[in-house]
Amino acid sequence: MPFTIREKQELVPTIHQMDVAAPLVAEKAMPGQFVILRIDECGERIPLTIADFDAADKTVTLIFQEIGKTTRQLASLDAGDSIADLAGPLGRASAIERFGTVVCVGGGVGIAPIFPIARGLMEAGNRVISIIGARSADILFWEERMEEASSKLYVTTDDGTKGHHGFVTDIVQNVIESGERIDRVIAIGPPVMMRAVAGVTKPFGVKTVVSLNPIMVDGTGMCGACRVLVGGVTKFACVDGPEFDAHEVDFTLLMSRLAMYLPEEKEALDYEAAAEPTI
Amino acid sequence: MTTESKPEKRPEMAKQLPSERRSNFEEVALGYNRHEAVAEAKRCLDCKKPPCIKGCPVGVDIPRFIRQIAEEDFDSAALTLKSTNSLPAICGRVCPQETQCEAVCVLGKSGKGDPIAIGGLERFVADYEMESGVAAPDLPAPTGRRVAVVGAGPAGLTAAAELAKMGHAVTVFESLHAAGGVLVYGIPEFRLPKSIVAAEVDFIRRLGVDMLLNSVIGKISTVDELLFRYDAVFLGTGAGLPSFLGIDGENLNGVYSANEFLTRVNLMKAYLFPEFDTPVKKGRRTIVVGGGNVAMDAARCALRLGAGEVTIVYRRGEDELPARVEEVLNAKEEGIIFRLLTNPIRILGDENNWVTGMECINMELCEPDESGRCRPVPVPETEHTIPADVVIIAIGTSPNPLVSMTTPDLETARYGTIMADETGATSKPGVFAGGDIVTGSATVISAMGAGKVAAKAIDEYIGGAVRL
Numbered sequence: 001m002p003f004t005i006r007e008k009q010e011l012v013p014t015i016h017q018m019d020v021a022a023p024l025v026a027e028k029a030m031p032g033q034f035v036i037l038r039i040d041e042c043g044e045r046i047p048l049t050i051a052d053f054d055a056a057d058k059t060v061t062l063i064f065q066e067i068g069k070t071t072r073q074l075a076s077l078d079a080g081d082s083i084a085d086l087a088g089p090l091g092r093a094s095a096i097e098r099f100g101t102v103v104c105v106g107g108g109v110g111i112a113p114i115f116p117i118a119r120g121l122m123e124a125g126n127r128v129i130s131i132i133g134a135r136s137a138d139i140l141f142w143e144e145r146m147e148e149a150s151s152k153l154y155v156t157t158d159d160g161t162k163g164h165h166g167f168v169t170d171i172v173q174n175v176i177e178s179g180e181r182i183d184r185v186i187a188i189g190p191p192v193m194m195r196a197v198a199g200v201t202k203p204f205g206v207k208t209v210v211s212l213n214p215i216m217v218d219g220t221g222m223c224g225a226c227r228v229l230v231g232g233v234t235k236f237a238c239v240d241g242p243e244f245d246a247h248e249v250d251f252t253l254l255m256s257r258l259a260m261y262l263p264e265e266k267e268a269l270d271y272e273a274a275a276e277p278t279i
Numbered sequence: 280m281t282t283e284s285k286p287e288k289r290p291e292m293a294k295q296l297p298s299e300r301r302s303n304f305e306e307v308a309l310g311y312n313r314h315e316a317v318a319e320a321k322r323c324l325d326c327k328k329p330p331c332i333k334g335c336p337v338g339v340d341i342p343r344f345i346r347q348i349a350e351e352d353f354d355s356a357a358l359t360l361k362s363t364n365s366l367p368a369i370c371g372r373v374c375p376q377e378t379q380c381e382a383v384c385v386l387g388k389s390g391k392g393d394p395i396a397i398g399g400l401e402r403f404v405a406d407y408e409m410e411s412g413v414a415a416p417d418l419p420a421p422t423g424r425r426v427a428v429v430g431a432g433p434a435g436l437t438a439a440a441e442l443a444k445m446g447h448a449v450t451v452f453e454s455l456h457a458a459g460g461v462l463v464y465g466i467p468e469f470r471l472p473k474s475i476v477a478a479e480v481d482f483i484r485r486l487g488v489d490m491l492l493n494s495v496i497g498k499i500s501t502v503d504e505l506l507f508r509y510d511a512v513f514l515g516t517g518a519g520l521p522s523f524l525g526i527d528g529e530n531l532n533g534v535y536s537a538n539e540f541l542t543r544v545n546l547m548k549a550y551l552f553p554e555f556d557t558p559v560k561k562g563r564r565t566i567v568v569g570g571g572n573v574a575m576d577a578a579r580c581a582l583r584l585g586a587g588e589v590t591i592v593y594r595r596g597e598d599e600l601p602a603r604v605e606e607v608l609n610a611k612e613e614g615i616i617f618r619l620l621t622n623p624i625r626i627l628g629d630e631n632n633w634v635t636g637m638e639c640i641n642m643e644l645c646e647p648d649e650s651g652r653c654r655p656v657p658v659p660e661t662e663h664t665i666p667a668d669v670v671i672i673a674i675g676t677s678p679n680p681l682v683s684m685t686t687p688d689l690e691t692a693r694y695g696t697i698m699a700d701e702t703g704a705t706s707k708p709g710v711f712a713g714g715d716i717v718t719g720s721a722t723v724i725s726a727m728g729a730g731k732v733a734a735k736a737i738d739e740y741i742g743g744a745v746r747l
């Protein structure tokens with residue numbers, strides 16, 4: 001049975017929100033988990049984090065950035081269209097406990113997955129300090145949602161068009177140095193950002209968790225495509241993660257493995273472009 | 280026995296030429312034609328006490344279906360086969376017949392000639408039936424009982440078919456987007472065309488089985504939750520967890536588990552990239568580590584993707600290769616290089632984390648170990664490097680853990696296999712299991728056998744029809 005798209009909108013240029021009808025997934029989803037979807041018979045299986053879920057409405061919300069063949073094709077679909085396959089909720093759920101004060105960091109499209117975690121942590125009685133960042137104000141989204149899900153929200157942009165002019169790490173540093181007791185940091189975003197956050201928190205010994213995004217195929221532990229090195233031990237991110245201790249993650253390996261199919265990704269886009277009707 | 284002498288040799292099955300097939304994914308073995316099949320069937324002695332039946336894990340009535348071929352009554356032959364084996368087109372192709380039914384055939388044993396080509400004949404009948412259109416099955420009256428089957432591999436599919444034929448309402452939960460298990464993600468198109476698996480799966484659907492794909496049990500529902508909605512549960516989740524060697528360099532770009540490589544190529548059709556979206560690295564030089572069927576399949580896929588040179592590295596000798604003899608021969612004909620008695624020490628890479636080669640050491644066989652196999656030991660100072668840009672690790676798999684992880688009262692054995700008795704019953708009431716999840720990696724037909732036995736036990740457990 002195909003999965004119907006209930007709603008679809010472009011939040012900001014190249015970043016889209018999609019609510020997909022998936023009753024059983026919506027019922028079981030927890031913050032931090034993801035789905036694997038395949039658009040059609042010829043499609044690739046790609047993982048996307050469950051950015052929100054509504055068991056009553058029987059939908060899951062996905063937020064994705066157009067970067068290659070599959071995400072562009074996904075962006076071309078509209079409400080009423082459907083995707084062939086969607087499996088989930090995969091991966092381990094984020095630890096939602098009463099930690100005390102937690103800093104939630106979301107960078108770029110990583111704002112989407114940090115949202116349900118921040119909300120969950122608030123509901124569990126934590127003080128949640130959220131820091132969200134984007135390259136520029138025009139590609140920043142879900143500010144209001146994050147406002148609601150946080151005790152305090154900071155915004156950063158690389159170009160200074162909104163909030164703090166600079167990186168999320170600047171604020172992380174400030175918050176820790178302000179002397180407030182921070183019990184936990186959780187950061188989701190591009191690997192460079194997650195590595196930088198880990199670098200900032202490490203000297204202070206603040207427990208820091210990141211959600212890794214390696215290349216995946218099945219998402220159920222059967223292929224090992226998603227191997228990451230954590231504390232010198234190889235883990236399968238889809239079943240052992242996707243969240244890991246940031247201070248133990250080998251980010252260099254993660255980034256080099258993400259670049260594994262660069263030539264093929266380009267070939268896929270060129271093939272797509274050649275196949276497009278020229279009107 | 281009359282003096283009329285029968286031919287000693289079985290007809291050789293036509294195959295694609297090695298020079299052609301090494302660059303396409305079409306089926307290698309082309310099957311017998313009608314004439315060959317009838318001639319081969321006539322060679323069968325129709326033994327009074329046929330040992331061949333005992334050699335088949337599901338007890339196919341071999342002399343009977345072969346006699347029906349000899350009489351050119353192929354429809355009846357198909358019925359005979361289907362009454363014990365719900366996937367004959369698949370078994371005829373991938374069963375290790377040389378160690379099962381054909382190994383005990385009187386003809387071969389007595390030295391009077393080749394054993395009967397039972398697998399080839401089974402395939403002939405199944406293909407004949409598929410071409411002439413499979414009759415819609417007669418469905419029994421519904422019993423009102425509901426059974427959940429987890430995993431759509433050979434074990435789960437067989438259990439589902441058998442239970443449906445008894446009139447039970449069966450729902451299959453499969454985590455991938457296609458049904459078939461290893462038959463669709465592991466075994467390549469050129470050994471088992473996916474259209475054949477699809478046709479067999481379709482037949483099972485027509486028995487009324489509800490197939491829920493994209494449904495990962497342990498995530499979407501636990502076994503305990505299934506037991507609320509179903510009268511019994513069958514677990515056929517297989518052994519798909521890849522093993523790595525634990526040597527340096529295994530996380531380099533270009534190093535695959537055989538499962539990942541084969542899944543990309545077979546399930547995701549990476550050999551048709553970019554028409555299909557999933558990529559796979561086409562190495563110029565590929566090394567496959569291991570000597571089983573999985574290693575042969577990975578090596579032959581790599582070759583067909585256009586890898587110039589494909590080398591199998593295996594730590595024991597030719598006689599110890601666990602793969603089917605036929606597949607080793609096929610691989611050799613296609614030009615796969617075998618480096619036997621060779622063991623990897625580490626995988627070498629460049630500054631960008633890409634594989635450049637593998638350091639190996641020569642091995643020699645010493646006295647047999649507990650398992651009776653000769654234990655290989657390294658020969659000092661024989662380290663050498665084999666250049667490669669793709670390395671595929673095909674050294675085995677272990678049971679999928681998602682179900683046992685989320686079912687605390689399900690007993691498992693040392694390597695994660697689920698404990699089940701000879702009927703498939705597990706430590707948990709109402710839960711049965713069979714196939715690779717119980718035995719560890721085995722064969723298609725043994726998984727099917729387990730599915731069938733468990734279906735019978737489940738039927739007894741749920742006690743026939745609901746009284747209205």
Ligand SMILES: Cc1cc2nc3c(=O)[nH]c(=O)nc-3n(C[C@H](O)[C@H](O)[C@H](O)COP(=O)(O)OP(=O)(O)OC[C@H]3O[C@@H](n4cnc5c(N)ncnc54)[C@H](O)[C@@H]3O)c2cc1C
Binds near residue numbers: 044063112212216261
């Ligand atoms: C657990 C997890 C959660 C994720 N959540 C989100 C999310 O919520 N929103 C979002 O926009 N992105 C998310 N991603 C990343 C997303 O999966 C990739 O952007 C997507 O697969 C790119 O596919 P493409 O065909 O458009 O691009 P391609 O051109 O194929 O690839 C572009 C880049 O995406 C990565 N990538 C490619 N294929 C895969 C794959 N099968 N699995 C993982 N990464 C891949 C690689 O780094 C690659 O270089 C997540 C990844 C993981 C592992």
Ligand SMILES: Cc1cc2nc3c(=O)[nH]c(=O)nc-3n(C[C@H](O)[C@H](O)[C@H](O)COP(=O)(O)OP(=O)(O)OC[C@H]3O[C@@H](n4cnc5c(N)ncnc54)[C@H](O)[C@@H]3O)c2cc1C
Binds near residue numbers: 496497516679681723
């Ligand atoms: C490459 C390769 C080649 C082989 N060649 C041969 C051969 O030539 N001849 C032969 O006889 N045997 C061969 N085998 C072995 C044979 O394929 C297996 O023994 C057989 O498939 C086992 O069947 P199964 O039903 O137990 O498991 P599988 O075929 O592994 O099926 C298990 C199914 O369960 C699904 N699953 C797992 N976990 C879950 C979950 N939590 N929820 C829902 N679904 C789940 C999986 O996705 C899969 O579809 C080969 C194996 C491989 C890997």
Ligand code: SF4
Binds near residue numbers: 341364370379
């Ligand atoms: S199912 Fe396999 S073992 Fe049984 S008769 Fe057929 S080929 Fe032989």
Ligand code: SF4
Binds near residue numbers: 331
């Ligand atoms: S043992 Fe061989 S010859 Fe005898 S019935 Fe079986 S297949 Fe025929």
Ligand code: FES
Binds near residue numbers: 221224239
């Ligand atoms: S994606 Fe295949 S094991 Fe994680």
